[in-house]
Each structure stands twice: as C-alpha cells, then as structure tokens.
Amino acid sequence: xxxxxxxxxxxLFSGTxxxxxxxxxxxxxxxxxxxxxxxxxxxxxxxxxxxxxxxDALKKTAVxxxxxxxxxxxxxxxxxxxxxxxxxxxxxxxVIKKYRYELDLKKDTLKVxxxxxxxxxxxxxxxxxxxxxxxxxxxxxxEEKAVKAAEKKVKLYRYSGVLMSLLLIIxxx
Amino acid sequence: xxxxIFKFIPGNIKTLxxxxxxxxxxxxxxxxxxxxxxxxxxxxxxxxxxEGINSKDRPYIVKKDDFKRAMLILTxxxxxxxxxxxxxxxxxxxxxxxxxxxxxxxxxxxxxxxxQDINSLNYxxxxxxIGIGEDIINKIYDYKxxxxxxxxxxxxxxxxxxxxxxxxxxxxxDGNSKMGxxxxxxxxxxxxxxxxxxxxxxxxxxxxxxxDLLDNCPKDEGMMILIRSMSPEVIxxxxxxxxxxxxxxxxxxxxxxxxxxxxxxxxxNSIKLRPALKSLLDNKIFxxxxxxxxxxGVGTVEKIxxxxxxxxx
Numbered sequence: 001x002x003x004x005x006x007x008x009x010x011x012l013f014s015g016t017x018x019x020x021x022x023x024x025x026x027x028x029x030x031x032x033x034x035x036x037x038x039x040x041x042x043x044x045x046x047x048x049x050x051x052x053x054x055x056d057a058l059k060k061t062a063v064x065x066x067x068x069x070x071x072x073x074x075x076x077x078x079x080x081x082x083x084x085x086x087x088x089x090x091x092x093x094x095v096i097k098k099y100r101y102e103l104d105l106k107k108d109t110l111k112v113x114x115x116x117x118x119x120x121x122x123x124x125x126x127x128x129x130x131x132x133x134x135x136x137x138x139x140x141x142x143e144e145k146a147v148k149a150a151e152k153k154v155k156l157y158r159y160s161g162v163l164m165s166l167l168l169i170i171x172x173x
Numbered sequence: 174x175x176x177x178i179f180k181f182i183p184g185n186i187k188t189l190x191x192x193x194x195x196x197x198x199x200x201x202x203x204x205x206x207x208x209x210x211x212x213x214x215x216x217x218x219x220x221x222x223x224e225g226i227n228s229k230d231r232p233y234i235v236k237k238d239d240f241k242r243a244m245l246i247l248t249x250x251x252x253x254x255x256x257x258x259x260x261x262x263x264x265x266x267x268x269x270x271x272x273x274x275x276x277x278x279x280x281x282x283x284x285x286x287x288x289q290d291i292n293s294l295n296y297x298x299x300x301x302x303i304g305i306g307e308d309i310i311n312k313i314y315d316y317k318x319x320x321x322x323x324x325x326x327x328x329x330x331x332x333x334x335x336x337x338x339x340x341x342x343x344x345x346x347d348g349n350s351k352m353g354x355x356x357x358x359x360x361x362x363x364x365x366x367x368x369x370x371x372x373x374x375x376x377x378x379x380x381x382x383x384x385d386l387l388d389n390c391p392k393d394e395g396m397m398i399l400i401r402s403m404s405p406e407v408i409x410x411x412x413x414x415x416x417x418x419x420x421x422x423x424x425x426x427x428x429x430x431x432x433x434x435x436x437x438x439x440x441x442n443s444i445k446l447r448p449a450l451k452s453l454l455d456n457k458i459f460x461x462x463x464x465x466x467x468x469x470g471v472g473t474v475e476k477i478x479x480x481x482x483x484x485x486x
Contacts, residue, residue, distance in 0.1 A: 053249040084246045085184060121250040124287070128253045 008169045019161015025104055026150035032103050033143040035069040037136055044132040054121045055080040068102040092117035112138045177268040178298055183242035186212055189223055189233055204296040206235045240291050247272055259287050268377055269299035269370025299370055301378050306340035312477045312485045313461040319355055321407050321431040323458060327438045328465035333472030334435040335367050335411055339378055342409045346381020359384045360405030362395030368411055393417035400428050409433040416449050440464055441482060
C-alpha cells in the first residue's frame with residue numbers, strides 16, 4: 001500500500017514537473033526575445049553614436065544583457081577579435097548553432113538573426129541604423145507571436161501535466 | 174621585432190613576407206598589393222616583386238580574395254567606423270600606418286561617396302625616429318621670445334615630413350634644457366592618426382609630455398577646438414591644403430599660437446601655385462620653411478629658409 005502511495009506521488013510529481021518545464025519554455029522564449037531586442041538596441045547605440053568597431057560593440061552589448069543572449073555576443077566578440085579575417089555572419093552562425101537549445105528560438109527568429117548578421121558591419125552608418133531598426137521590428141513581431149503562444153500554452157501544459165499524471169495513477173489502481 | 178603593420182596583412186601574403194624575413198626589415202617603406210599582379214616591396218634602397226613560396230615558383234599573384242580578407246582586417250569588419258576614411262581613399266591603423274587604396278569610386282551628388290571594389294592597396298609604414306628634429310630645432314626656434322617660428326615643412330611624399338613633424342612636436346612639448354628650449358603646450362590635430370599613431374584615442378608614438386592630441390578630427394574644426402579649450406602655445410597639423418585649413422591657421426595665428434605644419438611640394442615656388450596657401454605666403458605668415466627630399470635618403474633636409482626665402486645659417 002505504502003509502495004503504491006509512493007509510486008503515485010512520484011508519478012504525480014514527475015508529470016507536474018514535466019508540464020511546468022514545457023510551459024516554462026514558452027515564457028523563456030518571450031524573455032529571450034525581449035533580451036534580444038534590448039541587445040540590438042544597445043548594439044545600435046554603440047555603433048551609431050560611438051562608431052565602436054564590431055568586436056567591441058558586441059562585447060559591450062554582452063555586458064548590458066543577460067545569459068543566454070549575452071553569451072551569443074560574448075562569443076562572437078571573442079572569435080571576431082581573434083580571427084579578424086573571418087566574415088562576421090559566419091561567426092554569428094557558429095555561435096547561434098552553439099546556443100540554439102539554450103535560446104530555444106523558433107526558426108523565423110533564427111532567420112531574423114542570421115539576416116541581421118549578414119548585413120552588419122558591411123555598410124555605412126545610415127544603412128546600419130536601418131538594418132538594426134528593421135531587425136527590432138521583426139523581433140517585436142516574433143515576440144508578439146511568442147506572447148500569444150505563451151498565453152495559450154502555458155496553462156495548458158501546466159494543467160495537462162497534473163491531469164495526465166492523475167490519469168496514470170487512476171489507471172494503475 | 175615584427176612590424177605592427179603585419180597584423181593588417183592577409184594570411185597568404187603575410188606568410189610570404191615572413192618567409193623573406195621582411196617582417197623585421199627596418200628599411201621597409203611600402204608594401205603594395207594590386208589585384209592579379211605580384212606584391213611590390215619598396216624599401217629605402219630599392220623596390221622588387223615578391224617571389225613565390227618556393228624559389229622555383231613564379232611571383233605570388235594577389236587574388237581578389239586577398240583583398241576581401243585585407244579589407245575585413247583593415248576595417249575590423251566595421252565599414253561604418255571608417256566611412257570618412259573610405260571616402261578619402263585611405264585607412265590609418267594602429268601605429269599610425271596609412272593604408273591607401275584605389276578601386277571603383279561611387280559618386281553621389283558629384284562627390285565621392287565611397288570607394289568600392291578595391292583593386293590596389295598600399296601599406297605605408299609609419300616610422301618613428303626619436304631625435305631627428307634635434308639637428309634643426311635651433312633654426313626654427315625664436316630664442317629671444319621663447320617661441321617656435323611659424324614653420325612649414327615642404328616635401329614630396331615619402332620624404333619623412335610626418336616623422337620630422339612628430340619629433341619636433343616631441344622636442345617642443347618636452348623641452349630641452351641643453352638646447353635652451355622650454356617645454357610648450359602643444360596641440361596636435363591628427364586628422365589621419367599619423368602623427369600620434371593613436372589607437373582608440375591613446376597616442377602610440379612619443380609626442381611629448383605636454384601634448385594634447387585631437388585624434389581623427391578635421392584640421393579646421395580641430396584647430397578651433399584647441400584654441401578655445403586647450404590654450405596651446407603651438408599647434409601642429411599635417412598636410413594643410415584646403416581653404417578651411419588656411420582660415421583656421423589664420424585664426425590660430427591671430428590668437429598668438431605658433432604653427433607647425435606640412436605641405437606636399439618640391440620647393441617654395443611649387444607651393445606658391447597652390448591657391449589656398451597663396452595668402453599665407455603673400456602675408457609672410459610662415460617664418461621658416463624646411464625643405465625635405467630623399468636625395469641622401471629619406472628625411473634629407475635640403476634647406477631651411479626664412480620668410481624672405483633666404484637660407485638660415
């Protein structure tokens with residue numbers, strides 16, 4: 001009897017935890033998207049008003065943001081400073097690949113980030129400002145989508161975690 | 174010691190230069206890369222094309238990809254940060270080295286907007302020779318009034334104008350008790366970062382203890398800023414030539430500041446042909462002219478003239 005009770009509790013705990021973990025991914029995605037927008041804003045300020053070179057602008061952006069977004073900028077800055085002959089978009093693709101699972105971003109957001117990297121550093125200030133503004137608009141749209149998805153899915157996953165584990169317990173009994 | 178300019182040269186070519194031990198060659202003046210042509214090396218004594226990596230190989234031919242890589246290094250992947258320099262056809266890198274380039278000019282409203290499709294790069298090494306100004310400082314210094322005579326250095330390119338200017342700035346700034354020169358507040362407007370060789374605003378060359386450096390700043394505006402805010406006794410600028418530079422120089426002179434500057438030319442007569450300088454010469458603003466050449470090697474002082482064009486003994 002005690003063993004059954006313990007098993008049921010374990011199933012309930014794991015099911016609920018799974019539900020919470022899955023629900024939390026949606027919240028984290030929104031958080032990361034907001035952090036990315038903050039990063040692009042900081043980066044834009046660095047290059048437009050300070051004309052800071054790319055490696056330094058990335059480094060300063062990393063300081064003003066939180067992980068995992070800051071990791072993207074820190075790593076890209078380090079690689080760029082060490083390998084000056086490398087094209088920035090290649091470096092960016094490399095770091096995005098490294099942090100893809102931590103960032104947990106959708107394909108459309110990754111595409112926005114890749115398009116941004118392809119144009120950064122290779123044109124004049126006016127063009128750079130436009131690219132950053134356009135990227136910010138696209139990220140805002142991604143965030144809106146992510147917020148809507150979170151509103152729908154967070155409660156669903158949390159409740160379904162509890163309910164599915166309860167269902168399993170009933171079936172075992 | 175390896176020249177610091179080597180870190181701005183793309184990998185393939187750098188390997189060749191290292192192979193031929195050019196990275197430590199003191200007398201290196203220029204390294205010229207031209208697309209689909211061999212690498213040209215210019216030293217104090219001669220010029221030659223670089224051989225291939227093996228002696229049996231033909232000379233290394235510079236590829237389009239070498240240029241792409243060179244531009245990535247030179248601009249630090251940040252074209253926006255060197256926009257103005259790209260318009261003017263050169264980039265100055267750490268250490269004050271100037272990299273000139275040619276390519277396809279993009280014209281906007283009748284003016285050069287930028288230079289694209291770079292087809293030629295000229296790495297010009299900046300040299301710092303401490304003490305070269307000591308031989309001539311006494312001829313351009315007014316011991317009676319403890320001030321520098323307004324001085325113009327005249328020479329064709331690659332004759333050591335900037336190197337001499339830098340050393341004169343250092344001497345005037347530090348002062349030299351043996352020569353009876355007191356230390357002066359010197360303001361330097363370094364439009365192309367060649368005098369101070371500044372990296373992120375910090376001078377890498379010895380320009381003296383009392384020198385205030387305004388780096389990467391247009392000469393005319395820079396001189397006005399210095400006069401208003403730093404009360405210099407001497408203002409040093411490289412390569413004057415525009416009307417706006419002349420207006421700022423006149424402003425500085427009326428503020429009682431001594432001027433030390435340079436101009437491209439062969440002699441006094443050749444610079445008289447330049448409209449912007451005509452008024453300064455007619456009004457005998459400059460009290461000393463230093464004429465440089467390469468006759469006995471870079472930095473040969475041919476003559477030092479006074480405002481009447483007479484040689485100073």
